[in-house]
Amino acid sequence: MCLGIPMQIKRIDGFTAQCEAKGVRREVSLFMLQHEVLKPDDFVVVHVGYAIQKVTPQEARSAWEIYDEMLAKMDSPPDA
Amino acid sequence: MSISAKSWLQQLNDLPLQEPVKIMNVCGGHERSITQAGLRGALPPQIELIPGPGCPVCVCPEEDVYQAMQLALREPITLVAFGDMLRVPVNVPKGEPRSLDQAHAAGGDIRPIASPVEALQIARASPEREVVFFAAGFETTTAPVASLLVEGIPDNLSILLSGRLTWPAVAMLLSGDKPGFNALVAPGHVATVMGPEEWSFVVERHRLPAAVAGFTPESLLAATYSVIRQYLDDRRFLDNCYPELVRPGGNPSAKAQLATAMDVVDANWRGIGVIPDSGFALNSDYARWDARRRFPDYDSPGRRRSGEMPPGCDCAAVVLGRKYPNQCRLYGEACTPRTPIGPCMVSDEGACRIWWSGGIRVRKQA
Numbered sequence: 001m002c003l004g005i006p007m008q009i010k011r012i013d014g015f016t017a018q019c020e021a022k023g024v025r026r027e028v029s030l031f032m033l034q035h036e037v038l039k040p041d042d043f044v045v046v047h048v049g050y051a052i053q054k055v056t057p058q059e060a061r062s063a064w065e066i067y068d069e070m071l072a073k074m075d076s077p078p079d080a
Numbered sequence: 081m082s083i084s085a086k087s088w089l090q091q092l093n094d095l096p097l098q099e100p101v102k103i104m105n106v107c108g109g110h111e112r113s114i115t116q117a118g119l120r121g122a123l124p125p126q127i128e129l130i131p132g133p134g135c136p137v138c139v140c141p142e143e144d145v146y147q148a149m150q151l152a153l154r155e156p157i158t159l160v161a162f163g164d165m166l167r168v169p170v171n172v173p174k175g176e177p178r179s180l181d182q183a184h185a186a187g188g189d190i191r192p193i194a195s196p197v198e199a200l201q202i203a204r205a206s207p208e209r210e211v212v213f214f215a216a217g218f219e220t221t222t223a224p225v226a227s228l229l230v231e232g233i234p235d236n237l238s239i240l241l242s243g244r245l246t247w248p249a250v251a252m253l254l255s256g257d258k259p260g261f262n263a264l265v266a267p268g269h270v271a272t273v274m275g276p277e278e279w280s281f282v283v284e285r286h287r288l289p290a291a292v293a294g295f296t297p298e299s300l301l302a303a304t305y306s307v308i309r310q311y312l313d314d315r316r317f318l319d320n321c322y323p324e325l326v327r328p329g330g331n332p333s334a335k336a337q338l339a340t341a342m343d344v345v346d347a348n349w350r351g352i353g354v355i356p357d358s359g360f361a362l363n364s365d366y367a368r369w370d371a372r373r374r375f376p377d378y379d380s381p382g383r384r385r386s387g388e389m390p391p392g393c394d395c396a397a398v399v400l401g402r403k404y405p406n407q408c409r410l411y412g413e414a415c416t417p418r419t420p421i422g423p424c425m426v427s428d429e430g431a432c433r434i435w436w437s438g439g440i441r442v443r444k445q446a
Contacts, residue, residue, distance in 0.1 A: 049195025050224040
């Protein structure tokens, strides 16, 4: 449950944002980032549906490059 | 530009380390990355990486899971829980449901969720029905639950909370005679929320090297390199190898919401016992949404006892870093992800499940 996924904010409505990563869209709560100024195109790290930290586009991109490598290695189902 | 994993490994192999160093991690996410990337096999043999208390589902008290099952079976409610709670076994006589999954099969309205927001959506969709959110997790998951409460939840939703803090478990290990490790890699997302300062006691009080790490092999190797250098140079400081997320003081909004809705209390850890100041509980301002108060008949103190892992299961020793998963005599024999006996083989953050999924199929002979 500790997995945090970098996502890009597409739209903000109050404390709720539509975020996207790898073409997948999710509704994300921004309630835990009230101390940050957030706008569409910003990147956040999302954990259990809540944005827990704002990150730079470079940080989000490099995290995804490494996650992609790790996912590619997971070529067998976990319970096999 | 970040340094590659290969280059960190080269630097680690070049260090003049003679004696064994045991580095504990306390995060299922760390353990998963270490195992998937095969870091143990790539590091010098003197460096031992030990999975510690990093799985909230594994330490969730048996009586809490039992309470959630009984609520779902006996009350006209909907019970929602994070998916990896559903197969956690409890100790019941043969023939009775022994997990939330089996309670669901026996007629309980039990639904897996991936986010606290889903609990809110389910409650709003059926305002006439009671919904109980069974929320087990460490700080990273409990903070969103606090956030949910502070933002406001409907009266038909209540929380059965099994939130735990990670650092008190490490403090308990370090206060014992044989902690079993001499350096710590601290959890990146816990530190993102709560601030890295929580882990300063490892360095200041116990003089052990420590570094906060993220979840990539690069970040974990950077933290490993840091603690080994601290060890060799006889310097001690809390290094931050995940600066892109971990900032001084942590996440101020999340911490304020935790402080608004919750108290820190003594709490039971399954198979381990009560650890002082290691649990979250809804405070008096939010008591009306506390499922324990709403359904007091299901709080069963009689079930509260330490050492209540299933018979023969070494999950407690695995959680405390005293045994590797494959040193349990049930590992891979009676206990596999398809037929789990202990919670460490159930949860995605359990060390047994992670090792099995990582291809470690051979039990280590004692």
